[in-house]
Amino acid sequence: MTKRRADGLSKAVIVKAATGLLDEGGEAALTFRALTTRLSTGYGAIYHHIANKSDLLAAATDDIVEDVMTGVVGAAEPREALRTVALRLFDAIDAHPWVGAQLSREPWRPALLEVYERIGGLLDALDVPGEALFDAAGALVNYVLGVAGQNAANARLLAGDADRSAFLSGVAARWAGLDPARYPFVRKAAARLAEHDDREQFLAGVDIFLAGVATLR
Amino acid sequence: MTKRRADGLSKAVIVKAATGLLDEGGEAALTFRALTTRLSTGYGAIYHHIANKSDLLAAATDDIVEDVMTGVVGAAEPREALRTVALRLFDAIDAHPWVGAQLSREPWRPALLEVYERIGGLLDALDVPGEALFDAAGALVNYVLGVAGQNAANARLLAGDADRSAFLSGVAARWAGLDPARYPFVRKAAARLAEHDDREQFLAGVDIFLAGVATLR
């Protein structure tokens, strides 16, 4: 008795619906049952356009990464451009936490081609010598995706906004109570935890990395 | 009619069995059905000692990280010690790929305390100034866990050993065939892909990072 879709289904339509479910409820919310409901269709119709769930997740991830990279304009000075690309990826993964998990699960996705090309080209423009260029590009891409993914996992864990500061001050309190003889560093870090900004710390890491790259010239 | 366990069950015994299943068959192999079989017990017996599956995964991960960190001895020069800690973590995650996924899912685990303390302390010994110390430690831990996790995901994807070179040369061939005008960097990278060593590239990244840290002094 449910009414049949008037317009035809397509992979693009399915991927868009999947992205919506993922953004709203996280990875657990993407089920074929939820998809069929949202698209007013049956299982077979979906499987007619995609191979399986992992194919669907990959396609949704590709879409997000593609958007990020097409939005990056040229022009800027290489160092600044590198920071911009890194931040855009960080923000996109922050907005779509499931993208972080997916990219660390399938790091050879075609969508990452654009990321490697862009970052490699910019490092080249910074005169990183050929032998070190590929190591440097690999390390930087890994840093960006790794940290962004970790940050996204954090954000997911701390769903509520008010939870966040409560959780962080809880961790800070636990750390502050550690044995100073065994954990001198972590105890000192506890004081900074409340005021620290993940995005700024991410960028500070990029800067340290770029300073290291500059020594290779 | 199945015989009952003679010795008592404990969280440690369950975690050990879970680690075995994870190492042998990856995350998909850890099911409560497989666990009850391996331990000759029932579901309730397991739930009597652990809260749920995610608790079990966390405990198994803590065990591995703990082993890595207790195995790290002091003595060495800070730069060398940092490389050693990084490599040991990399190798442990390579040997137990599911640890990488788990650590990026729950980056606030107590087991990581030891990692932060150790890396923070060593950076402190390198005279990184206080304001930058926490950013640097956060960035380095993130780099290590992020890259190791990505590498482990790769390794998992390429289960067979012979598959690996076949897969890599496939990727290299695809990259080499890209439009040179659009993808100059990736095309050049393709030539290096076959001969590249993930472990060495990881260490090269650590060195770049440490060179960057040295400029902060």
Next chain:
DNA sequence: ACCTGAACACCGTTCAAGT
């Protein structure tokens, strides 16, 4: 106190049957 295993409420995926 500790353990057993049937039962429940979910999954992803398949496939005969419809239009």
Next chain:
DNA sequence: ACCTGAACACCGTTCAAGT
């Protein structure tokens, strides 16, 4: 060609019942 939805083979987790 494209779509439907019952059915299958799994999950994690619960809980009344046993020792």
